[in-house]
Amino acid sequence: MLVFKLKTLPDPGMTKYASRYGGNVNEAILTSQTVFLKLLSQIGKEYPLTACLRYVFMPENKETEKIQAYLLLKLNHSNQQLSADLNRLLNKSSLAAFYTFEKINVSLQLTSFKFVVEAIKKEAKLPTKRKEYKEILSKFKQQEQIKIPSYYYLPFPFESDNNHDFIDTIRLIHTFTSPIILDLMIKPTQLMQKEQAKIEDIITRLREIGNINLREKDDIARQLGVSFDATSYSLKDGNAVYTSKIYEEYHKRYLTEDLFEFNIRVFSNQLFEARLALSSLLISSTQNARFHLISIPQQKDQALFLTAAQSSEHLKLTSDIYEPKFWDEKKKQSPHFRLHRLVDIEEIKSIFRLPIPSNEYIPGMLKESENTYPSQKEALIIGYEEKRHVNHVCFKPQDLCKHAFIAGVPGSGKTTAVFNILIQLWERFKIPFIVIEPSKTEYRSLAFIKKNNAYTGIAKDLRVFTLGNDLISPFRFNPFSVLPGCIINEHISNLETCFKAAMPLSGPLPALLSEGLERIYDEKGLAGEYILSSEKEYEFPTLDDLYTAMNEIMASKGYEGEVKGNIKTALEVRIASLMRRNTGAMLNTAQNVPDFYDLMKQPVILEMDALNKEQTGLMTMFILNCIRTYAKTSRVSGSSLAHVIAIEEAHNIIGHVPQRSNDEANPQAEAASYVSNMLAEMRALGEGIIIADQMPTAVADEVIKNTNIKITHRMVSEDDRQQMAMSMLLDGDDFVDMARLSPGQAFVFMEGWYGPTKVVERNIKSDYAIEAPPTNSELIGLLIFGDVLGNGLNLQVYSVYLPDNGLPSGNITEINKATLNLVIAVKNEEDPDVNGFVEAGRDIILQALAGWLHTAETKNATSGSDDSDDDSFF
Structure with missing residues (x-):
C-alpha cells in the first residue's frame, strides 16, 4: 500500500496559476481531478487497484494540521516495480500541477473508535399497479399475460454538483470535538455480464408493463379508477416508466463509462458528528441528496464494525454493509445487488475530491500561499493569526540572526512587541540582550515584571544603566580599550567610523583624528598589526589622551589665523565637550564598569535620555563597535544565536540619509553604512539585531532592506506604509488596513513566507503585569x-x-x-x-x-x- 500525505492545498489566487490558466484556475483544478479519476480507471483495467482519499481530523493538533488529507493507493500485485511506477505517476499526474504530496509510511488502527457510519446510494421500493391490473383483468375476464411485481427496486444515482469544493465539509469537521476519519474508497470495475443481463431484463419487463392495453368500455375503466386514452385503454404506471428510465440510463452509462465500486464511511466516537459529516459531504456534493446512512455502533454490532474497520485498514472494499429491508444473505446473490455501490465518473467526481480553496483560509488545513511556523516549544511566539485565532505565529530564535525591523506609531504596540521578544529570549532560551534606548525610559519596566505576583527571572537578572546620569545607575566605558584578539589598526579604523557617524567632521579634523588615534596607541606600545592577548593586562589610552594628542598634532602642523581658530573650536566642540560633566565621567575613564564581557552575558538596558543627540549617536556607535569586535573575536561563522541588540527609536542613530555635496560631512551616511555592514556581518556570527522606530521613512533605507523579519503596526502616513509595503509584499486591502490596525495588531513577514500575515500579538504587558515605566525613585530602590x-x-x-x-x-x-x-x-x-x-x-x-x-x-x-x-x- 502506498500512502501519500497532502502537504498543502493550492491557492487559485497565486500568480503562477493566473498566468497559466487566466480566470479559469478553479475549472482547471476540477479538470485535473477528473482526469486523475480516469487515469485510475485505466490502471484498474490492467491491475487490481484500490484508491482512497482519507481525511483525518485530530482536534488536539496545531491549527493548520488538524485536518490531514491522504491519498492511499493499493495494487493487489506483487510486482514492486509497479508500485514504484505508481509513485512516479502520481508526481507527474494532472494533480501534481496543483497538489503536492509526500510519500510516508503510516499504519492506521480504527478499532479504537466507537462508531462507523457507512453511506450508500438511496434505495427505494416503488409501488406498482399490480393490484389494479389484476382487478381489471378480473372484470374483463382476461388472463394475466404480464407479471407485475409487488414493488420496483430502485437504487437512485448520484447527481454530481460540479461546483462542490469540499470546503463546507472541511469547515464543519473543524468544529467537531472528537477525532474523525472520513474514508472515500473506490475501486475501478466493470459491469459484469450477469449484471448487464439483469438490467436488460428489468428494462424489458418495465417496458412491457408500461405498454399494457385493455380494450373495453370507458365507464368500466373509470369505475376502476384507471386512466385510459380515447381509443386504446392503457393502464398507465408512472413508477414503471420512471424506474425504466433510470435503468436505461444505468445501462447506457455503465456499459460505456469508467465504472467504480465505492465504500464511503466515517469513523468517530460521536455518532452525531459522524452522521453530520457524511450528510454534509453528500448534500453539498450532489444535487439530489439521495443517499442512505447506515450506523454501526461497535458495542452493539462488533462483527460488522470490524468488517468496516478492516476494510479501511487494508484498503479492501466490502459489500457486507447493506440495508436489511432490501437485502439479506440470500437476496445478496441477486445479479443487481452491486447497483447501490456502483458509480461512474460523473457520479463520483464531486465526492472523491480534494478541497479546492477560494481566497479565504481553510480551517484546519494549509494553503501553499500560507506561512508555516515552527513548533512553539522551539520558537519565539509573536501572537496568533487574526483569521485563525488559535494558530500561533512564531519564528525560531536563529531567525533573528538575520535581524528584525519593527515599526508603528506611538501606542500601536511596537514597544510591546519588542518586550515580548526580549522576555522570551531570556526567560525561555537564556539568550542575553542589550537594549539601546536613546530617548525614552520604557524598557526599565522589564526590571519590575511579575508572574503570579513574583518577580520573574528577567526582572532579577536585568541590569539597567543610565548613561550620563550617575545619580541613578552609573556607567563607565572606555571606547579606547581593545578586546583580546582584535588588531589595533582595525580598532582604530572602527573608532574613526564611530566619530564620523556621530558628528560632522569636516576640513582637517578627520585627518587630525586619524593621526591622533594612531599616536595614543603608539604611545601605549599598541601600534600597527598588534593583536591583543587575553593573557596579558594592557594600559589603554583615554579620551583625555586623544584630546591632548590632537592638540599637539594641530600645533605641529603650523596652522595660523582663522584656520587654527576654526580647528581649535572644532576640537573643543567635538572632543573636549565629551570630557565634561557626567558624559566626561562616563567616557573619560581608564576602566569599563561593568566589565564588557559581563555585559554580554545578561539582559541589559542602556538608557541614553540624559545625553544629547550627538552623544547618543557616538555612544551607540561605540557600543555597536564593541559588540561587533566581541562577536568577531569570540565566535565562528555559522554560530547559533548567542546575543541580541535592540535599538529603539533608531532614527536617532541611523536616520534617513539626506543628499549632500561630496565635500560635506555626512554622519547619517556613515552610521547607515556601518550598521548596514554590521547587519551583513553579524548574520553568521550569532548576533541578532532588532531595530524599532515609529516611522520607516525616518530610518536609513539600507537598514530596512537588510532585515529579515518585518513587524508592522498601525501607520497612517502613506509614505511610511509604502516603505513597509515594498519590503514585505504587502498590497491591496492590506495596504489600506495598515492604517486601521488596532493596538496589538500587526502584519508580520519574514524570509521564506509567501506573504505577510495579519497577527494579533500577545498582550505581554498584561501577562507580566507591566505597568508604566518606574520612576527614578523606584528604579534606584530596586537597584x-x-x-x-x-x-x-x-x-x-x-x-x-x-x-x-x-x-x-x-x-x-x-x-x-x-x-x-x-x-x-x-x-x-x-x-x-x-x-x-x-x-x-x-x-x-x-x-x-x-x-x-x-x-x-x-x-x-x-x-x-x-x-x-x-x-x-x-
Whole structure:
C-alpha cells in the first residue's frame, strides 16, 4: 500500500496559476481531478487497484494540521516495480500541477473508535399497479399475460454538483470535538455480464408493463379508477416508466463509462458528528441528496464494525454493509445487488475530491500561499493569526540572526512587541540582550515584571544603566580599550567610523583624528598589526589622551589665523565637550564598569535620555563597535544565536540619509553604512539585531532592506506604509488596513513566507503585569535593595563611586555619605549578614537616599529636564 500525505492545498489566487490558466484556475483544478479519476480507471483495467482519499481530523493538533488529507493507493500485485511506477505517476499526474504530496509510511488502527457510519446510494421500493391490473383483468375476464411485481427496486444515482469544493465539509469537521476519519474508497470495475443481463431484463419487463392495453368500455375503466386514452385503454404506471428510465440510463452509462465500486464511511466516537459529516459531504456534493446512512455502533454490532474497520485498514472494499429491508444473505446473490455501490465518473467526481480553496483560509488545513511556523516549544511566539485565532505565529530564535525591523506609531504596540521578544529570549532560551534606548525610559519596566505576583527571572537578572546620569545607575566605558584578539589598526579604523557617524567632521579634523588615534596607541606600545592577548593586562589610552594628542598634532602642523581658530573650536566642540560633566565621567575613564564581557552575558538596558543627540549617536556607535569586535573575536561563522541588540527609536542613530555635496560631512551616511555592514556581518556570527522606530521613512533605507523579519503596526502616513509595503509584499486591502490596525495588531513577514500575515500579538504587558515605566525613585530602590521589600541587594553598579577605581574623587560627593558607606561595607564584606544589615539600617539609609534623590531631581529640573517622576518609593 502506498500512502501519500497532502502537504498543502493550492491557492487559485497565486500568480503562477493566473498566468497559466487566466480566470479559469478553479475549472482547471476540477479538470485535473477528473482526469486523475480516469487515469485510475485505466490502471484498474490492467491491475487490481484500490484508491482512497482519507481525511483525518485530530482536534488536539496545531491549527493548520488538524485536518490531514491522504491519498492511499493499493495494487493487489506483487510486482514492486509497479508500485514504484505508481509513485512516479502520481508526481507527474494532472494533480501534481496543483497538489503536492509526500510519500510516508503510516499504519492506521480504527478499532479504537466507537462508531462507523457507512453511506450508500438511496434505495427505494416503488409501488406498482399490480393490484389494479389484476382487478381489471378480473372484470374483463382476461388472463394475466404480464407479471407485475409487488414493488420496483430502485437504487437512485448520484447527481454530481460540479461546483462542490469540499470546503463546507472541511469547515464543519473543524468544529467537531472528537477525532474523525472520513474514508472515500473506490475501486475501478466493470459491469459484469450477469449484471448487464439483469438490467436488460428489468428494462424489458418495465417496458412491457408500461405498454399494457385493455380494450373495453370507458365507464368500466373509470369505475376502476384507471386512466385510459380515447381509443386504446392503457393502464398507465408512472413508477414503471420512471424506474425504466433510470435503468436505461444505468445501462447506457455503465456499459460505456469508467465504472467504480465505492465504500464511503466515517469513523468517530460521536455518532452525531459522524452522521453530520457524511450528510454534509453528500448534500453539498450532489444535487439530489439521495443517499442512505447506515450506523454501526461497535458495542452493539462488533462483527460488522470490524468488517468496516478492516476494510479501511487494508484498503479492501466490502459489500457486507447493506440495508436489511432490501437485502439479506440470500437476496445478496441477486445479479443487481452491486447497483447501490456502483458509480461512474460523473457520479463520483464531486465526492472523491480534494478541497479546492477560494481566497479565504481553510480551517484546519494549509494553503501553499500560507506561512508555516515552527513548533512553539522551539520558537519565539509573536501572537496568533487574526483569521485563525488559535494558530500561533512564531519564528525560531536563529531567525533573528538575520535581524528584525519593527515599526508603528506611538501606542500601536511596537514597544510591546519588542518586550515580548526580549522576555522570551531570556526567560525561555537564556539568550542575553542589550537594549539601546536613546530617548525614552520604557524598557526599565522589564526590571519590575511579575508572574503570579513574583518577580520573574528577567526582572532579577536585568541590569539597567543610565548613561550620563550617575545619580541613578552609573556607567563607565572606555571606547579606547581593545578586546583580546582584535588588531589595533582595525580598532582604530572602527573608532574613526564611530566619530564620523556621530558628528560632522569636516576640513582637517578627520585627518587630525586619524593621526591622533594612531599616536595614543603608539604611545601605549599598541601600534600597527598588534593583536591583543587575553593573557596579558594592557594600559589603554583615554579620551583625555586623544584630546591632548590632537592638540599637539594641530600645533605641529603650523596652522595660523582663522584656520587654527576654526580647528581649535572644532576640537573643543567635538572632543573636549565629551570630557565634561557626567558624559566626561562616563567616557573619560581608564576602566569599563561593568566589565564588557559581563555585559554580554545578561539582559541589559542602556538608557541614553540624559545625553544629547550627538552623544547618543557616538555612544551607540561605540557600543555597536564593541559588540561587533566581541562577536568577531569570540565566535565562528555559522554560530547559533548567542546575543541580541535592540535599538529603539533608531532614527536617532541611523536616520534617513539626506543628499549632500561630496565635500560635506555626512554622519547619517556613515552610521547607515556601518550598521548596514554590521547587519551583513553579524548574520553568521550569532548576533541578532532588532531595530524599532515609529516611522520607516525616518530610518536609513539600507537598514530596512537588510532585515529579515518585518513587524508592522498601525501607520497612517502613506509614505511610511509604502516603505513597509515594498519590503514585505504587502498590497491591496492590506495596504489600506495598515492604517486601521488596532493596538496589538500587526502584519508580520519574514524570509521564506509567501506573504505577510495579519497577527494579533500577545498582550505581554498584561501577562507580566507591566505597568508604566518606574520612576527614578523606584528604579534606584530596586537597584540598591533588590526590590521594595528589601529582599537582597544589587549594589555592584555603584562601585564606580569607590576611590580605588581611578575615577576623579569629585564623584564621591555626588552620593550621600550613608549610601557610600553602605556600598563600601558590602564590597569589603565587613558585615557578612547583608540582609540583616539592611534591615537594621533601613530607616537611616532610606532617609539619606531620599535626600540624595531630591537633590538629584532638583538639579535635573534646573537643567531643563522634563522628568516629572515622584518619590513614590519613599
